[in-house]
Amino acid sequence: MSIFVNKDTKVIYQGLTGSQGRFHGLRNRDYGTQVVAGTNPKKAGESVDGIPIFASVEQAKKETGATASCIFIPAPGVKGAVLEAANAGIEFIVVITEGVPSHDEAQFYNEVKTNFPDTFILGPNCPGIITPGECNIGIIPGQIALPGGPVGVVSRSGTLTYQAVHELSQRGIGQTTCVGIGGDPVPGVSHIDCLERFEADDETKAVIMIGEIGGSAEEDAAEFIANKMTKPVVAYVAGVTAPAGKKMGHAGAIISGGKGTAQGKMEALQAAGATVVLNPTEIGEAMAGVLENI
Amino acid sequence: MDLLEYQGKQLFAKYAIPVSDGKAVTDVQSAVDAANEIGYPVVIKAQVLVGGRGKAGGVKLATNEDEAREHATSILGLDIKGHVVEILWVEHASDIAEEYYASFTLDRAAKKHLGMLSAQGGVEIEVVAEENPDAISKIWIDPYIGLTKEQCVAWVDGAQLNPKARDGAVDILLKLYDVYVQGDCDLAEINPLILTPEGNVHALDAKVTLDENAQFRHEDWAEYESTQILDARELMAKEKGLNYIGLDGEIGIIGNGAGLVMSTLDIVNQVEGRPANFLDVGGGADADLLANAIEVVNSDENVKAIFLNIFGGITKCDDVANGVVQATSKVELKSPIVVRLDGTNVDQGRAILEANPNPKVVVASTMLDAAREAVRLSK
Numbered sequence: 210m211s212i213f214v215n216k217d218t219k220v221i222y223q224g225l226t227g228s229q230g231r232f233h234g235l236r237n238r239d240y241g242t243q244v245v246a247g248t249n250p251k252k253a254g255e256s257v258d259g260i261p262i263f264a265s266v267e268q269a270k271k272e273t274g275a276t277a278s279c280i281f282i283p284a285p286g287v288k289g290a291v292l293e294a295a296n297a298g299i300e301f302i303v304v305i306t307e308g309v310p311s312h313d314e315a316q317f318y319n320e321v322k323t324n325f326p327d328t329f330i331l332g333p334n335c336p337g338i339i340t341p342g343e344c345n346i347g348i349i350p351g352q353i354a355l356p357g358g359p360v361g362v363v364s365r366s367g368t369l370t371y372q373a374v375h376e377l378s379q380r381g382i383g384q385t386t387c388v389g390i391g392g393d394p395v396p397g398v399s400h401i402d403c404l405e406r407f408e409a410d411d412e413t414k415a416v417i418m419i420g421e422i423g424g425s426a427e428e429d430a431a432e433f434i435a436n437k438m439t440k441p442v443v444a445y446v447a448g449v450t451a452p453a454g455k456k457m458g459h460a461g462a463i464i465s466g467g468k469g470t471a472q473g474k475m476e477a478l479q480a481a482g483a484t485v486v487l488n489p490t491e492i493g494e495a496m497a498g499v500l501e502n503i
Numbered sequence: 504m505d506l507l508e509y510q511g512k513q514l515f516a517k518y519a520i521p522v523s524d525g526k527a528v529t530d531v532q533s534a535v536d537a538a539n540e541i542g543y544p545v546v547i548k549a550q551v552l553v554g555g556r557g558k559a560g561g562v563k564l565a566t567n568e569d570e571a572r573e574h575a576t577s578i579l580g581l582d583i584k585g586h587v588v589e590i591l592w593v594e595h596a597s598d599i600a601e602e603y604y605a606s607f608t609l610d611r612a613a614k615k616h617l618g619m620l621s622a623q624g625g626v627e628i629e630v631v632a633e634e635n636p637d638a639i640s641k642i643w644i645d646p647y648i649g650l651t652k653e654q655c656v657a658w659v660d661g662a663q664l665n666p667k668a669r670d671g672a673v674d675i676l677l678k679l680y681d682v683y684v685q686g687d688c689d690l691a692e693i694n695p696l697i698l699t700p701e702g703n704v705h706a707l708d709a710k711v712t713l714d715e716n717a718q719f720r721h722e723d724w725a726e727y728e729s730t731q732i733l734d735a736r737e738l739m740a741k742e743k744g745l746n747y748i749g750l751d752g753e754i755g756i757i758g759n760g761a762g763l764v765m766s767t768l769d770i771v772n773q774v775e776g777r778p779a780n781f782l783d784v785g786g787g788a789d790a791d792l793l794a795n796a797i798e799v800v801n802s803d804e805n806v807k808a809i810f811l812n813i814f815g816g817i818t819k820c821d822d823v824a825n826g827v828v829q830a831t832s833k834v835e836l837k838s839p840i841v842v843r844l845d846g847t848n849v850d851q852g853r854a855i856l857e858a859n860p861n862p863k864v865v866v867a868s869t870m871l872d873a874a875r876e877a878v879r880l881s882k
Binding site for chain 1: 609611612614615616645646647648684687689714716717719720746748750758759760761762763764765766768769770772773778781783786814815816817845846847869870871
């Protein structure tokens with residue numbers, strides 16, 4: 210099993226005709242993802258390496274039956290692209306683009322939530338999602354993932370996700386699904402959305418959660434772990450030594466008003482019963498230990 | 504991007520939020536001329552991007568030309584917490600009956616905009632929040648709907664301001680919300696928002712932080728660039744398009760991905776080193792970008808060792824290794840560089856570094872080993 214996406218998920222790429230969209234869209238297809246369409250109003254009727262291009266998401270969905278989309282549109286166009294996908298009835302929208310204004314994020318997140326409560330937005334500014342061996346949407350390097358479970362991964366950071374997945378695969382520990390939720394101020398899919406689904410997924414036996422400074426998503430996740438989760442969680446939080454008031458690369462990674470420190474997040478996760486590691490290269494070993502005790 | 508007070512006030516004025524008449528100047532004579540033109544008494548205020556200006560002697564009242572000259576002279580060039588005053592804001596002094604606090608910002612947990620209003624203004628809102636949280640009236644605004652007048656009135660009533668301030672406050676807050684949303688602000692704050700003895704409400708200070716991601720739709724922001732305070736290293740990095748933050752240690756840090764770089768800082772601290780910077784080269788870093796990154800870090804006089812930490816995903820370790828070889832042939836390294844490569848094409852990457860030996864380039868196999876080695880070499 211898996212969460213959110215699997216081998217049957219059909220995906221439309223908004224921005225497939227651009228260089229990033231084409232590069233990653235074709236890589237995703239090579240991995241086995243059902244990349245069924247691209248969109249570009251000016252290039253409708255054309256194709257990208259055999260993938261048909263439609264004028265709109267609505268049309269692409271009608272012709273292909275896709276339920277997911279992946280957005281590689283430049284930041285100024287992301288708000289329009291997300292709303293177009295949601296209005297067309299797409300249920301899972303992955304936004305890879307970074308640099309989206311936070312007012313846009315706040316606006317389209319709430320508009321989609323109001324009008325389409327069952328639609329999920331993953332990102333913006335995220336690496337995407339992979340169910341190893343079945344479906345890879347976004348920019349996660351598929352070759353480092355190992356199919357078959359039993360570990361689910363959810364992370365705010367791209368490279369740290371890769372690091373963690375790599376550590377697991379090297380030890381022969383597979384993954385059910387790995388979700389990069391992104392480091393922006395208003396992420397759609399949250400840590401909790403993923404933890405909830407991993408808890409309900411039969412094949413997932415344990416979960417890795419990677420957080421970073423800023424906001425309170427990790428504290429909220431800790432509360433969820435304490436009250437709702439029976440499966441073990443290994444957690445890592447980046448940014449213990451980040452100075453307050455400085456944006457550490459991700460727009461969301463900032464300690465402000467003394468809130469959102471890594472220390473506070475790690476303490477909350479530890480108190481919730483998670484195994485907290487102090488550096489990302491310990492994640493694999495810690496998970497191996499956790500799995501032995503199941 | 505943080506705005507200076509006068510820039511924030513000029514932005515407020517565009518939205519018809521009442522602010523005092525004033526002028527920004529950069530020399531003493533212009534300050535005196537501005538004071539004469541505005542009419543006494545005037546307040547002369549240092550324009551710096553740090554709090555605590557008043558206590559540091561950066562805000563002074565002048566009742567005549569001599570005082571204006573004296574204060575302008577003493578404040579220009581003043582060092583306030585490491586920020587040297589280069590710009591003064593001269594404005595007509597206001598009589599204050601009461602001081603309030605008002606702001607809009609994004610509440611990331613709620614994923615909605617948060618408005619805060621308090622009858623206890625003039626002090627840091629964090630202090631009020633800690634000592635007397637009930638004194639802050641909060642409102643959560645759905646960005647899809649916006650702030651309605653009814654909501655705003657109820658919010659102002661909840662803050663229990665002087666009844667005389669009610670209408671003026673509602674008017675200003677509705678306008679401030681427009682500044683916040685249309686202006687793509689991360690923060691729009693007025694502290695203090697004042698009530699004058701005559702019953703007028705107006706903004707006595709302005710604190711505005713802009714979301715740089717929205718620069719593409721604000722051509723007028725270009726004028727703020729010149730007053731941004733960056734240190735020399737940050738300036739050089741910005742020119743080269745690098746995501747760099749200066750810190751004050753001696754280990755230069757370069758990595759790919761914000762999370763990985765943050766955790767690199769952590770691990771260096773864990774083995775008792777102090778990072779000199781945060782530098783994220785991002786995904787798909789090529790040889791040129793790496794050379795630029797190494798050049799920026801290498802130019803920092805405090806740096807005694809460099810730690811290059813790459814996890815290859817889309818980025819391939821052999822490309823990175825070629826970048827290191829190219830960079831070290833172009834830039835003369837002042838300090839040793841410890842390279843940790845892992846992930847895609849790691850074996851090819853390490854082979855390239857072995858085939859091009861350089862006494863200043865050290866290859867380590869794990870993050871922890873690399874951090875230890877960098878700290879050892881920095882001593």
